[in-house]
Amino acid sequence: QIRSGIAFAESFPERSESVESALVKMLPYSETLTVLGEVAAVQRVALYSEAAGRIVKVGFQSGELVDEGQLLIQQDIGEEQALLNAAEASLELANSIYKRNKSLFSSNAVSEEAYDKARVDLAKVKADIARLQSVIRKKTITAPFKGKTGIHQFEQGLVLQGNELITQLIGENEYLWVDFHVPQFYPVLENGSVVEVQLLRSTAGNNASDWASAEVVARSTQVDKENRSFQYRAKVSAKAFPAVVNSGVSVKISVGEKVQVATLPATAVQQDHLGEFVFLLKADKDSGSYRAERQNVVVMSKQAGRSYIKSGLSENQLVASDGAFK
Numbered sequence: 001q002i003r004s005g006i007a008f009a010e011s012f013p014e015r016s017e018s019v020e021s022a023l024v025k026m027l028p029y030s031e032t033l034t035v036l037g038e039v040a041a042v043q044r045v046a047l048y049s050e051a052a053g054r055i056v057k058v059g060f061q062s063g064e065l066v067d068e069g070q071l072l073i074q075q076d077i078g079e080e081q082a083l084l085n086a087a088e089a090s091l092e093l094a095n096s097i098y099k100r101n102k103s104l105f106s107s108n109a110v111s112e113e114a115y116d117k118a119r120v121d122l123a124k125v126k127a128d129i130a131r132l133q134s135v136i137r138k139k140t141i142t143a144p145f146k147g148k149t150g151i152h153q154f155e156q157g158l159v160l161q162g163n164e165l166i167t168q169l170i171g172e173n174e175y176l177w178v179d180f181h182v183p184q185f186y187p188v189l190e191n192g193s194v195v196e197v198q199l200l201r202s203t204a205g206n207n208a209s210d211w212a213s214a215e216v217v218a219r220s221t222q223v224d225k226e227n228r229s230f231q232y233r234a235k236v237s238a239k240a241f242p243a244v245v246n247s248g249v250s251v252k253i254s255v256g257e258k259v260q261v262a263t264l265p266a267t268a269v270q271q272d273h274l275g276e277f278v279f280l281l282k283a284d285k286d287s288g289s290y291r292a293e294r295q296n297v298v299v300m301s302k303q304a305g306r307s308y309i310k311s312g313l314s315e316n317q318l319v320a321s322d323g324a325f326k
Contacts, residue, residue: 016289019323021281024262026315029300029308031256037180037197039247040233043145043171047072049164050138055156062151065172066143073154073166075139084132087125094122147171170245176238178214180251181229187255188230189216195234196252199243211252212241261300262313268321269299269307278313279320292320 053075060072098118105115143149150168154160178197182189189195193216214236223230234251243249268278276299279292297312313319 014287017323017326019281019320019326020267021290022265022268022319022321024264024313024315024317024319026260027263027308028258029261029263030254030258031300033182033186033253033255035180035182035251035253036200037178037234037249037251039243039245039249040177040179041170041245042173042175042177043147043169044245045144045169047141047144047166047169049073049075049141049160049162049166051075051135052162053077053139053160055154055158055160058154058156060143060149060152060167063149065148066146066169068143068146070143071140072143072149073141073160075141075160077136077139080132080135080139084129084136087128087132091122091125091129094118094125098122141166143169145169145171174238175235176241176243176245178234178236178249178251179231180234180249181224181227181231182253183227183229184223186253189219189232189253191216191218195254197234197236197241198250198252200248200250212236214241214251259310262297262309262315264307264309264313264319265321266302266305266307268319268324269297269302269309270324279324281318281320290318 055073056076057071057074059070059074060066066072098121101110101115101118104110105112147169150170152167154166195214195216196211197214198211214234216232217235218233220231264278269276270278275296277294277296280295281290282293283289284291295312298310300308300310302308
């Protein structure tokens with residue numbers, strides 16, 4: 001009966017499981033550091049009024065893209081324009097008197113005092129004209145460069161006070177700055193080094209944006225006293241990385257030498273009290289299937305659903321991935 005029972009048990013096929021498989025690939029890899037950064041505009045300016053006056057024209061809408069030199073706010077310059085017209089008329093007279101006295105003075109027909117008075121009167125008129133033109137320019141607020149304006153509440157007829165914020169103007173450029181800090185004990189990033197930037201989830205919606213390459217263009221000349229770090233600035237294409245100014249970003253920096261490591265789907269790596277391991281799949285000639293064999297590994301990091309393994313595997317080995325936990 002015992003022999004019969006053993007034979008009956010051995011008549012069943014060997015237990016098996018279905019799993020996904022993956023080939024081990026060797027790739028260059030370097031240790032990375034991820035820090036927080038902030039998007040900054042290449043051109044950014046806060047425009048303020050310099051003189052008090054009534055608004056007679058508003059030349060832009062909130063959030064509008066404006067061109068360089070476009071009129072934003074025109075304050076009342078009627079009085080200044082009238083005084084300027086009078087000064088320009090006085091300029092013709094003062095200039096004529098000066099030229100006549102200069103000619104007469106060269107032939108000793110007028111006194112030196114009369115010549116000096118004519119010269120001073122001409123200079124005063126020119127100074128009055130320059131002062132009035134300066135006031136007119138202060139009351140005629142234009143865009144210093146092409147960019148997008150902020151939100152405003154200005155209307156025609158409103159009295160604008162001196163030193164009042166008109167708008168924040170953000171330049172329309174082909175690239176953006178990304179500012180970030182790196183602790184001083186990491187290798188110094190030279191100008192031209194490449195880093196990877198990504199919008200934080202809170203600013204990118206439900207899913208974080210793709211990583212974009214940015215080029216380091218500047219480094220602070222001294223270590224920050226408070227956090228013992230260097231500040232860096234990187235340049236990233238605005239088309240490849242359409243981020244809003246002041247958005248928070250993740251910055252990935254290479255801080256180690258490149259080495260060849262094995263890469264696998266993260267689901268292939270298992271862990272127990274003895275450490276991390278994978279299951280090698282070795283062909284069984286008798287059954288035509290595969291047998292799973294445990295192989296201990298040393299994992300360097302896990303990123304974007306993949307594990308980077310420092311040792312324990314070689315290229316093109318077949319490994320169980322999805323379902324390996326079975």
